[in-house]
Amino acid sequence: MNIGGIDLDTFLTAMLATGLLRAVPLVLAALGEAVAERAGLLNLGIEGMMLNGCFFGFYAAYRTDSMVVGMVAGILAALVLGLVFGVLTITLRVDQVLVGIAITIFSLGFTGYLFRDLLGGRNVSADVHPLRISIPGLRDIPIIGKALFDQQAIFYLSWALVPVFAFLLKRTRFGLNVRAVGENPFAADAAGVDVVRVRYLAIVIGGIMAGFAGAYLAVADLRIFTEGMTVGSGFIALAITMLGRWNPYRIVIGAVLFGMLRALGDGLQVIGVDIRTEFIGMMPYIGIMLALVVLAGRTALPSALGVPYVRGHR
C-alpha cells in the first residue's frame, strides 16, 4: 500500500524506530527522577542537568572522538549538579522548586556560553562511531524488526535499565528506604534509616540519569550540540514520571507514547500532509497536557515531596 508514494511498511517502521529513539532520553531521565521523587525530591533542575549532559558529553566526544568518554563526561557533569541540588535542598534546606529552577536557568546560560567559547558557536559534529548491534533473524521481522533489533548498543542498555530500576525500587533495601523517606521521613528516621543519606543517593542517581539522557541525545543520537537543544525534554520527563506514578514500566508507556507522537509529526511531514510544521511540533506537548489533565486527580504525590526533613520538627 502506498500513501503519497511512500510505502506504508517503511512509514510505520520509520515511525516506530524514531518513536523509540525519541523515547530513550525521556525514559532515562524519568527513571532517575522517579527515584528522586520517591525519596521526596522534586528535581526541577532535571532540564538543566540534561543540558549539561548534552554539552559536556558532546564536547568530550568531539575532542576525543570517543563515545564512551563523551557519555562518562556528560554523566559526571550532571552528577555534579545533582550534588549541588542535594547540598542546597537536603543539607541547607533551601526550597526545592527554587533550586531546581535556578539550576535549569544557570545551565541554559552556562552551556550556551561554553558552546560559544569552546566551539565558537559552530554546529560541528562529533566523529564517534557507536557500536551497532543488529540481531540476525529478528531484525527481519516486518515493521518492528528494524525498530527494535537494529540499533546502537546503548539503545539496548537504556531499555535494560527499566527492569533494573523497577527491581531497585521494589526489591532492594535501598528501594524500601527511598519509598519510606519520600512518604514519611519521620517514620524512616525512627526506624533507623539515615534520611539524609538516602536522599543524597537518590538525587545522585537522578543526576546521573539526567546526564545519561543528555549525553545520549547529543552524543549517541544527534551527534551535535545546539543551544538549548533539550527543548523541554527534562520537563517532559518530569511529567511522564508523575503520569507513570513513579513506576518504571508505566513510565515507559508514557515515554513511548510521547516519542511516537513526535515521530508521527515527522512522519506526516515526510508524507507531505499539509499541516504547518509548528502545529505538528506542538502536538506531543498538547498530548502531555491532556494526559496531565485527565490523570491529574489520580496521582497521589509522595507525601513528603518537596519537604525538607528536620529531626524533631513536624
Add this chain to the structure above:
Amino acid sequence: MRWQFGQTRSQAAERGEGAYPLPADAAHPSSVAASGAPIVEMRGITKRFGPVVANNHVDLTLREGEIHAVLGENGAGKTTLMNILSGMYQPDAGTILIRGRETKIATPADALRQGIGTVYQHFTLVPNLTVIENVALGAEPGFLLDLAAAERRLAQLLTDFELNASPHTEIRHLSLGQRQRVEIIKVLSRGSRVLLLDEPTSVLTPVEVEGLFAILRRLRANGVAVVLITHKLEEVLDVSDRVTILRQGRKIGEIGPEVISSGDRAAIRQRIVEMMFGGAPAEAPSASARASGAANGSTLLALQDVTALGDRGEVAVRGLSLELRAGEVFGIAGVDGNGQKELGEVIAGQRHVTRGRVILDGQDITNKGVAACSRLGIGYVTDDRLGEGCVPGMSVAENTVLKMVTRSPFSKGFWLNRGAIEAEARRLIGQFDVKTPSTATPITALSGGNIQKLLLARELAMNPRLLVCNKPTNGLDLKTAQFVLRTLREQADAGKAVLLISSELDELMQVSDRIGVIYNGQIVGIFERAAADLEAIGHLMLGGRERGVA
C-alpha cells in the same frame, strides 16, 4: 555502603527474638513482676527550647519488668523527655546510663541499637507500605530485600500480637489499634527491651485499650521495661507499677509499686492529683450547670431541615432541625464522624448548605458565609487547633487578632495598628491565663491547652451571641478542660447560646442544659439534662432506636 550497616542491628534483632514467644502465664499481678534491675537511668536531664524549659533536671529510672507511667499536664515535659530517650532530641544537660554505662543517644537509630524502642503518638508507619515492609524498614540486612525471610522471622511476633491482618496489607487499610500493634511489633522485632509509648490510648476504643494493656502486661512478664506517657489518670492506675509525675518540666514525685499495689485507689488518686496540680486538687464538677430549666430564653438559632455535604461529597448532615435558645448550653453528643463537625461548620457559615435554612434571631443566614456569620455574632472554635484555628508560623499576638484584624482599632485602611494588636493580645493572655513567653512567640511553641485558651479568648473577645465549640477540651489536661467548660457555662449564664460538640458524655452532662444526640447526620434524640440518662444517650449514639426521650 548504605545496605551494609544493618549488620549490628540484625544481631540485636536476634537477641530480642530469643525473648519470644511470650510465656503463657504472662498475666502476673503487678506487685510480683515489678522487681527488676534498672535498665535506663536518666539523670538531671535538662532541655530548653528557646526561653521555654521543657525539662528541668529530671531523673527517671526504668526497670526490667515494670510498667512505668509518666504523668503530667499538657506541656509538663513528658513528650520531650521521651524524645530525648528515643534520640530525637539532645539534652542540654544531664546524662543517660544504660545498664550502668553512660551512653549518648545521638539518633533514633542509636536508641534502637541500645534496645530502646518508641511508639510515637503520631505513628511512624509509612501508610502506603505493607505491614511487613514497615517492620523491615531500616532493619533488614543486605542489599536485597527478602520480605519472605523477614516474614518467616516475624511469624511468631505477628501471631503473638493477634494482628488479624495479612502482613502484606498496606498500613493505610488498618485500624488505628492494628497500626499501634504493628508499631509495637516493629520495635520489638529490633530487640527492644525498653518500650516507650506516647499517649498510646488516645486513639483507641475502650476494647482496644484493654487489648493494649494485656499486651503491656505480657511484655512486663517478659522483662521488658514499659514506659507509658499519658495524662489519663485512671488508665495509669489500671496498669502501672510505678508513676512519675512531671509538672512544668520538673519531676514532682514518684510513687512506687509498694504504694500502687496497696490497692487504695482513692488515696493514690488524690496524691497524684495533688502532685499534678500543685496542692489544689482539680475542681471537678464545680462548673456544673444551674438547675435545669433556667434556660428559658427565646430561640436564637434555628436550623430547619438542613442538609450539607462532607469533605468527600457524602451527605454529612441529613435534614437536621434544631433550635437553640439564648442562655443555654446545648450539647451535641455523638460518636466521631456522624456529622457533628459539619454541623458546627454549617452554623459558622463555613460549609455550604444544600437544602434547608439556617435562621439566626429571625434572620435567614443560610449560606451567607463566614464573614457575615461572624459579623452577626456567631463564634466558632474548631477542633483542629493547629490546622484551622491558627496560622502556625505567626506569633501569638498575630493569631490573637486574626479574625478581627480588619476591624478598628487593629487596622486602619491599609495599615495595621501594631500597638493595639499587642495590647489586645496582652489583655487576653492575662484574662485567660495563657502561658506564653511573649506575645511575639510563634503560636506553635505553645502547648495544646494554651492554644485552646487563646482560640477561645479570641472568639469571646468578639462578643458573640452564639458560640459553637467543637471538642474544646480534646487533649487538654483536667484543669484546663475545667477552665474551658466553666467559661462556656458562664457565657450561657450571661445570656448567650453555646453549642458544645463533644464525644465526652461526662462533660456534656456537666455543663449542658440540653443534650442532643447526633447519629448519621440527624438529631435522634434530645434530653433535658435533669432527665438525661447516660445509658439511653449512649444507646442512641451507637445507632439505637429512640428511647426515653424527654
